[in-house]
Amino acid sequence: MDNINVASNLTAVTDRIRVAEHQAHRTPQSVTLLAVSKTKPAALIEAASAAGQRCFGENYAQEAVEKAEALKHLNLEWHFIGPIQSNKTRGLATHMDWIHTVEREKIARRLNDQRPDDMAPLNICLQVNISGEASKAGILSTEVLTLADAISALPKLRLRGLMAIPAPSEGIDAQRRPFKALKDIWDELKGTYPELDTLSMGMSGDLEAAVLEGATIVRIGTDVFGAR
């Protein structure tokens, strides 16, 4: 199972990103590859690190904290991309560099209050529900500005942008639609917060569509580390 060539997978995914950037007339290397290592052993993260990968994404708070702690010596950048329970915020505040999935002010306040003073502000993206399904996480587009205002007032958090996980769809045109919707919300929010620089969108199956619509971080698990 773990007999997988992480280095060549990283090269292949990076090539796909570069091709999509070119197709979209975007600046080369303007899209960051976040390698989603959830459920995968630390040895595979070490292999990716040895191949030059620096940013890693995790979904489960305890697993994220344990891996960040075990791999401290590698100086990796850790991004949390899973649902956040309020009793798990402390570990995230002390071990993560980014949180992509903030959708409640209460959670943001806890992360702010628990962020150690000697660490840089925690980078934050708001998770937006762009597919409109009741069961999916994320705030509605109408709630984005209010939550952004609340986060901007918290000194140990730094609002960077928006994140979404659209319902899976087939075909690049269908895939582009929700990404464009997120980009439009982001453009509007930048009217108030021009310093925002992050659109976290795109996974293994739809990274090209996301890059065409302006993603600055793509979150890739399967195509880097293999099936889960």
Ligand SMILES: *Cc1c(COP(=O)(O)O)cnc(C)c1O
């Ligand atoms: C698991 C996960 C990914 C990676 O998905 P793949 O399809 O394996 O690339 C990206 N984003 C989030 C939020 C995830 O939970």
